[in-house]
Amino acid sequence: MRTQSRRRPRATLAAAAAGTLIAPLLSGCWVGAGGAGSGGDAINVLMVNNTQMVELQKLTAAHFTKETGIKVNFTVLPENDVRDKISQDFANQAGQYDVATLSNYEIPIYARNGWLHEMDSYVKKDPGYDEQDVLKPMRQSLTGDDGKLYGQPFYGESSFLMYRKDVFAAKGLTMPAKPTWQQVADLAARLDGAEPGMKGICLRGLPGWGEVMAPLTTVVNTFGGTWFDKDWKARLDSPEWKQAVNFYVGLVREHGESGAPQAGFAECLNNMTQGKVAMWYDATSAAGSLEASGSPVKGKIGYAPAPVEKTESSGWLYTWAWGIQDASRNPDNAWKFVSWASSKEYEELVGEEIGWSNVPAGKRASTYAHPDYRAEAAAFQETTRQAIEGARPDDPGVQPRPAPGIQFVGIPEFTDLGTKVSQEISAAIAGRQSVDAALRKSQQLAEEIAEEYEGR
Missing domain, CATH: 3.40.190.10 (Periplasmic binding protein-like II)
Incomplete structure (x- = not known):
């Protein structure tokens, strides 16, 4: 048992933790940065290269950008690489990326450090988003110590x-x-x-x-x-x-x-x-x-x-979710992208254009009630929901x-x-x-x- 006098104070620990998060990047170079920063009607999004994220990237210009006029510059990286790059940008509040894919591990920690823009104010002004339709375990896992939402799930999983x-x-x-x-x-x-x-x-x-x-x-x-x-x-x-x-x-x-x-x-x-x-x-x-x-x-x-x-x-229990950097110069447009990418409407779009088994599910109760999803995802949808609810x-x-x-x-x-x-x-x-x-x-x-x- 170590004595109390040998422990570092909490403030020092927080600084050390932030340093730990960004340390892997200090000796390396990164390829494929998403442009010179956001501004005007453009936002920069940094995300993991999972299949459903890549499908989102393909659908964005023809749908989200066409409807809103907001251009989205994507940087897509493997999981280990993207985690390091996100932690560097968000810990430094560099503001290069407006939105990033974060998990239910990072979001409460990032929120505690003041690195994320809260989303409650947007949810309240956007009743069509239907926050209560998001499964309760997901909402809870993306909530900060202050009780505010700091993330919206793209998909949930067990x-x-x-x-x-x-x-x-x-x-x-x-x-x-x-x-x-x-x-x-x-x-x-x-x-x-x-x-x-x-x-x-x-x-x-x-x-x-x-x-x-x-x-x-x-x-x-x-x-x-x-x-x-x-x-x-x-x-x-x-x-x-x-x-x-x-x-x-x-x-x-x-x-x-x-x-x-x-x-x-x-x-x-x-x-x-x-x-x-x-x-x-x-x-x-x-x-x-x-x-x-x-x-x-x-x-x-x-x-x-x-x-x-x-x-x-x-x-x-895990979710790849969207977080908005507190230093974003375009948080309103960032929310428009986040709300679109996590919406029922986006799920409908994927179902119609790619197939209902490809829908980024595991986050909304309405998904599991949708007849097209239930029919096409019949092989796994009930087992998936039980796994999430049983976590x-x-x-x-x-x-x-x-x-x-x-x-x-x-x-x-x-x-x-x-x-x-x-x-x-x-x-x-x-x-x-x-x-x-x-x-x-x-x-x-x-x-x-x-x-x-x-x-x-």
Whole structure:
């Protein structure tokens, strides 16, 4: 136990956290900045390169810009890169980007630091946006300590298990209604080689707190582990962590995709779509791509709840949402874009032009009542909604937690801690070190954070 006199004051901690968020960028160069800054009728939007975001980019000029006259300059980057670039611009309040894709992890922290423009004033003046239609877990997760809204969801997600129904049938296998992780491992072993070149399962191994650590932390939770106990003691050297990580690493090494240490969401989606894996545990948002028109596996995928061990459920709660930078020179036009990109009308547009299975769902109650969506997304929409509603961000494990979060810990330092731990885990998946060595190093990293929070 460290003495109180050795802890840094809160103001120092906040500054250190901001420095941690932007540090990865200080030694690198970035390509593809969205213009020389917003102004006039133009706004700059920085967003992740997920499929539904790319579809939004394609639809914007012909619809939003045509209707409003507001030009949108997009910068689109992979997840790890976009997080770093957003944190740099917003922490510095540089104002280069008016809008960015932020998650329910960042938004409460950014709001606390004064980096975001509140949205309550816009919502009140824009009843057509229908804020109450946004699912309550999403609204709550995007609310600051002051009770104000600082984000609007583009889509919401939990996590579940996706599997090839036709391959299961050919092998005489049945997916349990509520699978355990041990059952999944047994199935993966039997599914290896079910088709030429097919592996049993895809699990993320790519470093990044939002990559490998997202699914792995849900496994840790359901195996009985936690990053920190209620007194902020780091617990990455606990038997539960060792069991969970040995299980995960062993499963992906023995029955997982090729190139697992470099496989994130996008790579696993590609593997599942191309028939290279029989199962995949990941975000519920993946289902729209798997069931999209032209997908080689459309109609062949089954969906089961996130596997469990010691908990009733284990799916995460996550939203890619829109945040407006407080330093934006064009917040009114930024809100017009945010409200359009998160609206019922935008969902209708996607449904009509691209397909209802591609709608960025998981955020509005009306989506799940829409007959066209229910018909086209019948394979996964109910399982997705149940997963979102069953997520428990304040109580995801078997013990009390000092901060909210299922697949993350809701503190500013987690971006750096989670990324460093992910590098150790990925190295274990690659066979460059043992799980015990990875967790020994990870525990030391977590203890440094725990020291700052003990006694709070």
